[in-house]
Amino acid sequence: MRTGATAQEVARLAKVSQSAVSRTFTPGASVSDATRERVVAAAKTLGYRPNALARSLITRRSHIVALVMGYLQNQFYPLVIQQLSQSLQREGYHVLMFISDESETDNALAEILQYQVDAIVIASAMLSKNLAQQCVDSGVPVVLFNRLPDVDTTRPHTISVSSDNYEGGQLAARHLVARGHQRIAFLAGLENSSTSVERERGFVDGLRVLGQSVWKRAVGHYSFERAQAATEELFQGPRLPDALFAANDHMAIAAMDVLRHQLGLRVPQDVSVVGFDDVPQAAWGSYQLTTVVQDVPAMVEATVTLLKERMDNTAPVRSIVIGCRLVERGSVRPALAAAPLRAIGRRKTNASPAA
Template sequence: MAKIRKMSDHKLPVTSKDVAKLAGVSQSTVSRVFVPGSSVAEKTKQKVYEAAKALNYRPNAFARSLTTNESKLIGLVFPDADYPIHMKTLQLISSELQKQGYSAVLIPWQMDAKDTHTIPNIFQYRVDAVIAASATMNTALYEECAELNIPIVQYARVVEGTKSSYVVSDNYSAGQKAAEVFHDAGVKSAVYLTGEVPTFTNGERQTGFCTEFEALTGREAKVVEANYDYQESVEAIRELLSHSERPEAIFCATDNLAMALMDVARHEFNLAVPQDLKIIGFDDIPQAKWISYQLSTFSQDFARLARESVKIIVNQIQDKDMSLVKLMVPVRYVERETV
């Protein structure tokens, strides 16, 4: 076949009809070529690709979605992305989706007048499915998806009162392990330091820790509520460390809390870590490895969480498999220098 010359003088917007004419095929053939998985002869595909390149043609994904009833877009509903692990997980999920022929679109969440999180009408995004990673939203998102028959999977979070599949880390076992580590270090008094927003996953971690610590030591571990934000948590941490019965060890709900605790303990109370105060965090964010912290913490298998979440979503879209999946992924304790 003679090589098709580039049509540099083509002024009007290029359509699939133009590509079909140049390639010598039907317009419907051009449409099928740009639909993944369609049955088109390889020789015909090459003719269409060459014509499309010559005309600088870009297939209209939205128009194609009207024909196939699939946009190949998956909505990702995430909390703010300034916490290090959130950006990492966005990248992992996007990569897994690309492997399956889908693209990710980040759907914003907003604060309403009642200080609760809301999601704009999800239908406007024309997504095939949703992966949600926020545990502080109400059930409205899940109800809206159910009404619109949009599959939704919860990633590393569980919103109680919903009937959707989820993939989470084994938070209860992480709590048990933290209690065991403190017990092995001879700790007799311990605290679970948490944030102000109750979540199912954090509750599991707290329960695992408190239950196991009492079983091992015969003593009750206290629960202290601070704030998940570094700066906002400082006042509660000061009050905790000022107490006459200061704990020997503290298991923190996040690494952010653990690092705030370390800084206040060292710089305001002249406490040595781990000699005077033993600390364990959760998440293994990059800063946990910094020389000034060297924080003992728990690492979640975000790559597997992403892989399993995408697998469930793809099964629901392509195979119409709406089975309820509840999957727990093991966590790994990372020992550094704070215990």
């Protein structure tokens, strides 16, 4: 065993061509089982390790996909990172992740492109005109994950994968009205986020069709702490909302903590709560959150498919919308329990919140 062996030495020992060695260590390349066995055995004997950087100079493909994230506080995005990374690895690609807030996304682009990435996935971050145009000029396809491009920033290489957020908002509206609620509040995410905008639009339209409108509205900025403050804002005054739809589970969980522990309200007896995403924490016993499910596996599969199509130039630019469904748990009152909100003080420090 020794280190520093070359592909030529492996080829000589295995009695195959150097291109056969290259194909053996290239994911998805065509090579017979017999050849693969001889090459792998020779590489093990010589201690050979393929040089991905050297191969990228020859193929002009780095097999690296950059993933740009704006924040990781929302439990939905760690799921995305895990499943997207695993799916790309099975296809022979690797993820290079960049964390950047909205104001720094364009600054990070220059660094991203220095790595000769084959494609970029942008999740929980915004795509500016400048960033979109630079990617087009560099020939690097971009996929917006769980985002829709604005009309002004759409470019030929910009494609997207998203849930049907509008339909998800309608599902939440229909479910709460069917359970007898009449004073329904909405907790928005970011005002300029397509996910929050579409969820609210669907929610408002869904209520209107059923003869209702949003009782109160506040903005939680997709932040746990700001969602808590927004919940306190919504539940001020003599008449309180009897239901709350939050633009994601992260904020819904923050709202439930405030309702129970700070305001002394019961969920769902006093206030029903619906979220959006179906993160693992939504099913925890303390929350049992009714929520709109984003199908992460389907979204990831669609993202990888679009990336491969664009990198191989085998299909035109297109976007994919994945359907949603609502999962019922214990945070919304049963249909037959549509009793009026009980009289209760705004704060009960000695209250025992419901599980």
